Amino acid sequence: MTPALTVLAAEPELAEPVAAGWQLVLAALAGIALIVVLITITKLHPFLALIFGALTVGLVAGVNIGDVLESFGDGFGSTAAGVGILIALGAMFAKLLADSGGADEIVDTIVGHASPRALPWAMALVGAIIGLPMFFEIGLVLLMPVIYLVAKRSQLSLITVGIPALAGLSAMHGLVPPHPGPLTAIDLLGADLGVTLALGVAVAIPTVIVAGPLFGRLAGRWVVLDVPDRFAADDFSGNGGVGAAAGEVEAEGGGAATRTATRQLQRPSFGITLFSVLLPVALMMGKALVDIFIADESNWLRQTFDILGRPLMALLIAVIVGIFTLGRGASMTRDQITRCLETSLPPVAGIILIVAAGGGFKQVLVDTGIGTKLAEWATAANISTILLAWVLAVLIRLATGSATVATITASALMLSLTEGMSTGQVSLIVLAVGAGSLFFSHVNDAGFWLVKEYFGMSVGQTIKSWSIMETVLSVVGLVLVLLLGLVI
16 A cells, blocks of 8 residues: 655644655655756756656655645645745845846945955945845846956956955855745745844854955965956946836937936935845844744734734835835836836746745655654754754755755755754754855856856866855854854
């Protein structure tokens, strides 16, 4: 008789194993190995690879295929509902920030007030701020012209200037919500978003300092590059976001040249832009603090933040506020704002599908009981759950090249081990997974090739700079999480 998948109750509880421990481990390894092969060798889209991986886990574990499909569908739907909406709202806000010129304003203001010696530190700060709402790839494309210009004018190494900015972007991507990786881990492990956000920022700041300005100084000696002439200096003086949009919309009307030139120079102020970027962060962290310090659930302040600080509401508020502070603040027309929001969604559709499919893969792993077995073995061997979470994420990252796939899979394998942990401890597991997902980006990672081409480096130079920087980020992040684990 074929064993059926265990149905999880509303309250978190350990799923009973549907087969012997060795068979469940073999099933999990077979599913993960298939995902790795399909992504890295056959170049199949991760969305499909995760589906086939989930089917493989169920089949090797001896589960009825119908139960596997039902379990996958449940996980897919719950993850899409919990994370997909947040990714879409985050993409809308990031597009508003870029097209309005708000991102340019942050860059110009911070870099413009920095001395030559402080420029690497300023670039790290810029990367971190821009990295809060933006995906890594978008932030990189946005910052590369600035990195070129700063390196050329300051006579500093392109690597010395660029590595800190990349460190800021990457750390935010791996450790701080509302990025898809941390959000997915939070959703899968049932962590508190506000607490994870606060701890993530606390871990990210020193991690960026070590992997950014400090490591960048060394990497600048190892890898010496000329600044590419990809952009002329004049290209940096205008607003790349609004200018493009304004030119397209107004080219059909009379006097377009005058109006476009005027609009290109209009940006929301630095203060307004920074307020818009930090608003959702403040709301989510505010909810976490209020929950900690106000025990009375009937208190009006706690009830207010319980609504405003929820991720969905916080990001929705950020988008609505951003329409006025960023969009209207840059004198964008209603049509331009509408188009900006519309064009923000297609690029993230694939990410949402991958994340949701990862949720389905997770649910199959959970319902077969592999997590229960891992929890039993880890308890018996007295292995640090933080270290185990990091190692699992590192192995999957190295194999697939995808930080998101590494986060999803490692979180799924860790799910049963977080039962009974405090809120802070679960958040540390999320951060350990996030840190592991950043480890040693190499040739199977799209980000590796993006950095290589933008900086004009060879594969060897990219490994000596970008790949090692990612490793430093990952290891320093792990050390800081382990230290926090001593007091939380």
